Structure formats: structure tokens, C-alpha cells
Amino acid sequence: MPERTLLSPARWLGIFAVIFASLCAAAVVDATAQFGSRTRNSWLTCSYIAAKITRGSALASPKLVVISGSNATLGIDMETLGRALSIRAFNFGLSASDGPGFQSFEAAKILKPGDAVLMPLEYMAYDYGRPQDSLVDAVYACGHDYWQSLALGERLFYVMAAKPWRLIDAMVFESRKDEVARTAAEASDEAGPLGQRLSEAMPAATQTLSGVQQPLAIRFDPASPGVRAIAKFIREAQQRQIAVFATWPNTLLFPEYRDNPELRKIRAFYDSLAVPVIGTPEDAMFPPDLMGDTIFHLNRAGIAVRTQRLTRSLADNPAFNSWLATSHGQAADVEHQSSNPAGGSDR
Amino acid sequence: MLFNSNTFLFAFLPFVLAGFFVAKNLSGGRAAQFWLAICSIVFYASAGLSLLPPLALSILVNFLTGRALTRRHLRGETTTALLFAGVAFNLFLLGWFKYANFAVANLNLFGLHLALPGIVLPLGISFYTFTQIAFLADAAHGLASEYDILRYVLFVTFFPHLIAGPIIHHREMMPQFAPERLTLRIFDHLPKALMLFTIGLAKKVLLADGFATLAQPVFDNAAHGLAPDAIAAWGATLAYTFQIYFDFSGYSDMALALALMFGIRLPVNFLSPYKSASIIDFWRSWHMTLSRFLRDYVYIPLGGNRRGAWRRYVNLMIVMTVGGLWHGAGWTFLCWGALHGFYLLVNHAWRGATGRWRLTPLSLWSGRAITFIAVALAWVLFRADTFAAARTIYTAMFGLNGVAVSVHLLTALGIPNGAQLGPIRIIPLLAAQLGQAEVILLCLAGLAFVWLLPNSMELTGFAPSPGSALARKLEFRNAARFAAAAAVCLFACISVINSGAPSAFIYYRF
Numbered sequence: 001m002p003e004r005t006l007l008s009p010a011r012w013l014g015i016f017a018v019i020f021a022s023l024c025a026a027a028v029v030d031a032t033a034q035f036g037s038r039t040r041n042s043w044l045t046c047s048y049i050a051a052k053i054t055r056g057s058a059l060a061s062p063k064l065v066v067i068s069g070s071n072a073t074l075g076i077d078m079e080t081l082g083r084a085l086s087i088r089a090f091n092f093g094l095s096a097s098d099g100p101g102f103q104s105f106e107a108a109k110i111l112k113p114g115d116a117v118l119m120p121l122e123y124m125a126y127d128y129g130r131p132q133d134s135l136v137d138a139v140y141a142c143g144h145d146y147w148q149s150l151a152l153g154e155r156l157f158y159v160m161a162a163k164p165w166r167l168i169d170a171m172v173f174e175s176r177k178d179e180v181a182r183t184a185a186e187a188s189d190e191a192g193p194l195g196q197r198l199s200e201a202m203p204a205a206t207q208t209l210s211g212v213q214q215p216l217a218i219r220f221d222p223a224s225p226g227v228r229a230i231a232k233f234i235r236e237a238q239q240r241q242i243a244v245f246a247t248w249p250n251t252l253l254f255p256e257y258r259d260n261p262e263l264r265k266i267r268a269f270y271d272s273l274a275v276p277v278i279g280t281p282e283d284a285m286f287p288p289d290l291m292g293d294t295i296f297h298l299n300r301a302g303i304a305v306r307t308q309r310l311t312r313s314l315a316d317n318p319a320f321n322s323w324l325a326t327s328h329g330q331a332a333d334v335e336h337q338s339s340n341p342a343g344g345s346d347r
Numbered sequence: 348m349l350f351n352s353n354t355f356l357f358a359f360l361p362f363v364l365a366g367f368f369v370a371k372n373l374s375g376g377r378a379a380q381f382w383l384a385i386c387s388i389v390f391y392a393s394a395g396l397s398l399l400p401p402l403a404l405s406i407l408v409n410f411l412t413g414r415a416l417t418r419r420h421l422r423g424e425t426t427t428a429l430l431f432a433g434v435a436f437n438l439f440l441l442g443w444f445k446y447a448n449f450a451v452a453n454l455n456l457f458g459l460h461l462a463l464p465g466i467v468l469p470l471g472i473s474f475y476t477f478t479q480i481a482f483l484a485d486a487a488h489g490l491a492s493e494y495d496i497l498r499y500v501l502f503v504t505f506f507p508h509l510i511a512g513p514i515i516h517h518r519e520m521m522p523q524f525a526p527e528r529l530t531l532r533i534f535d536h537l538p539k540a541l542m543l544f545t546i547g548l549a550k551k552v553l554l555a556d557g558f559a560t561l562a563q564p565v566f567d568n569a570a571h572g573l574a575p576d577a578i579a580a581w582g583a584t585l586a587y588t589f590q591i592y593f594d595f596s597g598y599s600d601m602a603l604a605l606a607l608m609f610g611i612r613l614p615v616n617f618l619s620p621y622k623s624a625s626i627i628d629f630w631r632s633w634h635m636t637l638s639r640f641l642r643d644y645v646y647i648p649l650g651g652n653r654r655g656a657w658r659r660y661v662n663l664m665i666v667m668t669v670g671g672l673w674h675g676a677g678w679t680f681l682c683w684g685a686l687h688g689f690y691l692l693v694n695h696a697w698r699g700a701t702g703r704w705r706l707t708p709l710s711l712w713s714g715r716a717i718t719f720i721a722v723a724l725a726w727v728l729f730r731a732d733t734f735a736a737a738r739t740i741y742t743a744m745f746g747l748n749g750v751a752v753s754v755h756l757l758t759a760l761g762i763p764n765g766a767q768l769g770p771i772r773i774i775p776l777l778a779a780q781l782g783q784a785e786v787i788l789l790c791l792a793g794l795a796f797v798w799l800l801p802n803s804m805e806l807t808g809f810a811p812s813p814g815s816a817l818a819r820k821l822e823f824r825n826a827a828r829f830a831a832a833a834a835v836c837l838f839a840c841i842s843v844i845n846s847g848a849p850s851a852f853i854y855y856r857f
Contacts, residue, residue, distance in 0.1 A: 016830040
């Protein structure tokens, strides 16, 4: 059947250009409207981060801050670690899906010169590429400063990734004032005094987890945005006189991980940045009976073992000991100055 | 510079098009030729300036050899020795850049301790070498002649085909590069070219890259010795089968569309190969210009089918093994080619024994299914990094690593942990790790796409229309609905491109 109205090439191209330009403009308008709008999930994340920033900033320096995904919050007991090493320690573990760029950007807000950072990043951080939906959601809710810190191409990603229906979710959520308040309170409680809330009633090893037989595909991609973000954060931290240490994430033990060349690449990456790596990957690998609800989360017993092993590894590391000695000295100075009414040095 | 990158889409292409229109309208066809040649060289050099010397050397030697061959042919002198020398030069160049590392690595297996040359493969060398071998052969037989270096440079480097084909013939391209042709009104082609380009981009960005995310983890794991279960292995194999289809077909669409924007019509390279009811038909519609090259310049000179059935089979095996090795310097590529040679041999033997079947719906669909599965099985060799990785995938496909099933499904079915299904082990799997349903559904959607829809060549007039009602409805016309569809589709592609790093086309590696 012949087409009713065939267009001239110029007219056809004109229609094409107008529609394409309109769609691009709509995407920009949509993205602009999304900033500051909160969905329930993004508000949970934002409140959690805000609580961690408030409590972490209140902790005097020098302090040890753990930056990672949730393997840290459900892996390292900061209270026990801090007591064992006689340091102030704070857990800034967020979620692995946030990626190392966002995790370190937010954590940097509580860091001061003289502090130390320990990074037990989940293995997916080393080939983290396209930001996940949960991160896009959080960035639109409370990460405008993070978005502004990105390169143009990465900013464009968020513009293109803004889903119009997210605005509807946000409007529905904002209309429920009590839910907004409840969500913030829930997140604040979850953040705990030292960045984590550990209860005795944490999930025990699950039947399903012990049946899982597929190990993670660990990949180190030096060109990935994840690895580039880690390197950027480390360089900036080192410039700010913040000591950086890396370690391995707690995860379920698989024999296949033994002699994995990707793990050697991760170590070489940190070596190239003069970042001491604490312990071995095997130190952080645990059998199913010590695991919690995912292959990165430990149960209460697992956290105790993990914290004990990590404490020992940190204490055995000369670079960490050097930072520890300096930080203990600084802490003593601070105490001395605060006990001296003049606040000056006792020359 | 990738066709699916922002730099190409928003800077290079508009700039080249604008410059081309200005050049041809203000200064004529010769200026347009010059502009296109310069831009094509810039396009190639954007991948690295070090790529230029091998390309320049190849062009210069082949141009001079071709000119000498033409003169000898016109004088009635023998061209065999010069043709042999020219082809030998091309094979040496290709061999040095593409196969030296491979050869040394294999020689070292015999106890030699030769240092690996560490040669970097120049982009598109397989394509521009074959294009020029064809030119030399045609020149020796009086089928091509070229005395204009600018036109020859444009013929070899024209950016739509330079990196990954199609492999073009001098005689089909040169009349189109003539200055008087370039000054014709080519604005009329732009809507169709834009539509075809958008279809190709969508195949690459929305489909091929999507299937890649399903295939890659399993093949990468296999390369590290981690064995998948049967469902994951089949899922990854089928996902790769669709990935390479949409990747190469998308690239071919874009190449044809880009050339059409300048009024040039490249040969069709891809014509629904998965609709083929036999392996013979598959190779008539997959990478058609490579098949044409191998037929005209390897198979027929070897004797083709003129020296009996056995000689034909030997020739087929030689041609397909060469074709396999052309794709990459590795034993897995060679074996992939040999496997297809074997498929062709069986197909010809079957036809010889049974005669040509009358195509009924049953024979058509069973032929399609058998061909599709045979091709998919062969892709494992093509995709796997090593034989060990390929063996891991094949072993898994035949159930020897067990079948992973959701723990919830096992519980619902009352199957205990560690149960066996005959010789096949059942592996309980966390719901969080399940992507099986998604993979199965996507593969079924892919199959429906490649089997049931008319292809982009048919829809844009590069190939005869199948004539179905659906094809008639989708055939391109300068109508507003096509402009809207192209704009929406292009916007979707741009959104996806800017949601991650652009991925290279598979055939860029060859």
C-alpha cells in the first residue's frame, strides 16, 4: 500500500532533528528536576550517610576510618578493633553497589590530616563500571556535590540514566511525612555510634549459603571507573597527609580463589600506589558456618574471628605500626594540651 | 574511533559530512575525493599514529604493483611472477604483523627460546590486505586498472569499510569514487542512510552489548578454570551466538549507511545468516564479502569443484581453515575454521547423496534449527581464549558439571541437597545468583528476532524484499513515522552509549 504522504529529504531530516533535539532537551529537564528528590531507598541511603558523616566528624583525629561496602559493616567490629589497638576507629562501610568512587567521596568528608584509612573493598570494586540504579537514585537525592565532582562524560551518564518515573516515586514518598521521618530514624539507628549496629541476633549461616557452589569471578580492570576512582582517592588522601591501607574483603571461602592471578594484580595495584596491603586474601575468607546472609556478610561469630585476625595483621604491619605510634603521640599531645589551662606547649 | 562513540557521532561524522558537502559544491568532485581521503586517514590515525606506516607502505607497494600489472596486461606480457610477488608481499606483511607472535610462541614449544617480537596488530590489516590482494589479482587479469593515487588511497582507506570491511572489489567501487559521481545530488540518500545507521547502532548498542553481558562472565570464568553448569554454559553460548550476530550485522549496517551518506554503495555483507537452512547457505549470508573473496581468490584457483568430489572436499577444508586463521592468530580460530570446513563437507556430501530437497516448512525449520545449533557450537571455539576454556564450556554444555537449580525450586520439588539426576549432578543455587530465566527469555527473544523479522538490508532496499505483510509495513520510506522512529531509536542508543564505556566491535580485532 503506498504511503499517503512521502516527505522530501529535507523535511524528513527536519522532523528527525526536531524529535531528537526534543528528546535530548527532555532528558536534561528531567535530570535537573530529579536533583534533591527523595525516594524511600535513596532517603534511607542518604540518611545513613548523613548519620555516618555527623558521627564520624565528631570523632577527634587521629582516627582510623574503614571505607568499603557492607562487608565492612558486617565484618569488622570497630569497637573491639579500636579497643585492641587503642585508637579511635569508625566504620564508613556503605554498600558495594555504591562503588568505590561514591564510597570514598562521602567518607572523605570525615577525614582530616593525620587520620588513616583502611579499605577492604569488595572484589567487584576492582572492575566497577557503570553505576548501578541504587547509586543513581542516591546521587539524585543527596549526591549533587558528588555529581559535580565527576568528569563531563560521567555527569552525562547520570543525565541519561534519570528515569522520569523516579520523580513520581519521589513525590509519593515525600507526601508521606511520617514515613520520611521514620526512614531517617531507621537509617540513623542502623549507622550506630561507630558507623555500625551489631546485634547478637544477626543472621546465622543460612542453609542456602552453604549450598552455593559458585565462586565470584574476581577481575581487576585497571581501566575501569572503579579502579580509577580508588587510585584518585588514594592520591588525594596521601596529599592530605592521610595514611591509606588496603586489605581484603571478608567473603565465603572457595578453593578456586587460591593462586588467583587477579588477586596478585590487586596487590600490585596497591603496591604501585605505595599503599601497604594488610594480610592475605585467605585471612578474610571464611567457611559457610561463619557467614551471614550473603557471601560478603559475616555472622556474629564470623565478625569476632575476622576482627581478631585483622587486629593481629594490623598490629604486625610495620607501616600501620608507624602510623599508630604517630597517632598515639598526637593523641597524647592533644590530651596534654587540653589538660594545660594555657593550652600551649610546656617548654 | 568507534562508530558507537560520542566523538564519532557528534564530532567526526558531522564534520566530515559538512566538509564533504562544502568541498563538492564549491570545488567539485576532486576536492571531495581529497577531503574524504584525508578524513579517512585521520579516522584511522585516531587509533594511533604508529598504525599509519604499515598502511602507507601497503598502499604504496600495491598501487605501484597494480599499475605495473595493468601495463603488462595491456602489453600482453605475462603477469604471473609480478602477481606472485605482490601477493607474497601482502601475505608477508599480514604474516609479520598478525602471525609472528603466534609463530614464535609455537616454535618455542619445541624448545627454542626465541624472544616474542611483541608486534602490535595494526587495526584492519586483515581487511585492507585482502582488499588489495583482490585488486592485484583483478589487475593481473585486466579486470581492474588504477593510475590515480588519490583515488586508490580513497578506495583502500574509505573510513566506513577500512577497519572491519566489507572487503570490497576495485571494480565495484572505483566508478562510484569518480569525481563526476561524487558531485551528484546525494542529499536524497541521507534519510535512508540515517535510518540504516540507526538500525545498525541499535543492533550494536542495545542488542549485541546486552547479550555480551550474559556471555562474557561465563567465558571469562572458563578462561580462569571456573566451570559453569549446563544451563549457564548453554546460556552463554547462545548469548554469544546472538552477540556476534548483532555486533557484526550492526557494524555492517553502519558501514553501508555511512558510505551511503556520501553516495557510495558498499556491497551487502550480512543477510540473515541464522535463517539459513544449511551451512552452505549460512556462508552465503554471513560475512558475504569474505566468502566471496575466499571463493574467487582461494577456492577457485585451487580447482574448486572441477576436479572431483574428494578434491572439492580438500579445497573446502583448506579454504575454511584459511578463513579461520584469517580471523585470528590462534589454534582455536584455526579449529573453528576447520570445523566449519567439516560442516560444509558433510553438507555437500549429504546433498550429493540425497539430492537437493524440495523446501517444505518442516525441512526448512529443521534445517534452520540444525544449522543454528551447529553454528552456535562452533562459536564456543571462536569465543574461548584457549582450548582448555572451550573444553570447560563444552563439558558443561553436555551436563558433566551438573545443572544449577534454584534452592527454592528444589525445596518446592522436594529434591534434597546433593541429589543426582541420572549421571547429572544438581547444584543448589541461591535466588540472588539466578539469572537463568532472564537468559532463557532473552535468547528466545533473540531467536525470534533473527528468525522471524525481515532484515535491515531488505527494509532499506539493499536486498530484495521478502514481500511479507510485515516487511511491506516496515520497508523504509521518506515518511514521518520513520523519521520519528529513527530519532527515538537514536536517542535510546545515545542514552545507552552514555551509560557506560563504548565497546569495540568484535570484528575490529581481525
